[in-house]
């Protein structure tokens with residue numbers, strides 16, 4: 001799933017590519033991808049792209065005051081083409097959920113792999129009308145996101161810090177991958193309770209959050225859409241690296257599995273050398 005750094009890079013990419021262009025077509029490959037009824041997608045046709053913005057993990061194309069907003073969810077992606085195929089996309093079993101065309105023949109497809117369809121698109125007059133945007137917490141890359149603000153957020157959340165970092169209504173843009181990375185840099189257990197962190201731990205977590213995202217944004221910036229996924233994977237220290245060597249201490253990267261996700265961490269760096277209980281593994285071993 002693309003998170004803040006990849007979404008930011010996609011926004012910059014779209015900003016460069018669509019500047020000065022006019023929307024000439026919006027086609028749906030899946031009716032369910034569109035979560036709004038009015039204005040209709042055709043309202044975008046004929047409109048110039050006035051701007052492209054990021055809200056958390058949402059991408060927002062301002063087309064003459066009507067906004068096309070989308071969220072790529074877990075298996076969604078954006079595929080850019082300088083020369084779009086002429087065939088009109090029709091609702092069906094295509095992995096292409098939505099197609100947008102511009103007046104220089106370029107355009108993009110939003111694609112979604114797998115059977116669980118979570119990719120969501122909205123056509124709205126105001127991006128704040130999108131429920132997921134209205135409820136977003138502060139953006140951790142904003143200049144106004146200070147240590148004081150972060151400390152207040154942590155102090156008011158009696159929940160596991162991994163869950164807090166991923167909660168879009170608490171902090172916007174961080175998902176499963178970067179929360180693993182941030183916690184590894186901060187040398188904190190993913191199961192530590194946010195409200196119980198001491199001042200030094202909060203400071204470390206804040207620095208790790210800002211530092212990790214800043215580095216990832218810089219690494220992703222300027223890369224074409226198709227290279228972002230591999231670049232994200234290549235930059236990970238522990239996320240998705242179960243069984244590999246921790247780059248800090250040489251211990252093995254461990255995993256905790258959940259019903260539909262998993263987290264990775266280093267016991268030596270983050271949990272005082274004690275492996276975290278993995279319900280699935282322990283059940284299996286009984």
Ligand SMILES: [Zn+2]
Nearest residue numbers: 246249266269
């Ligand atoms: Zn380590």
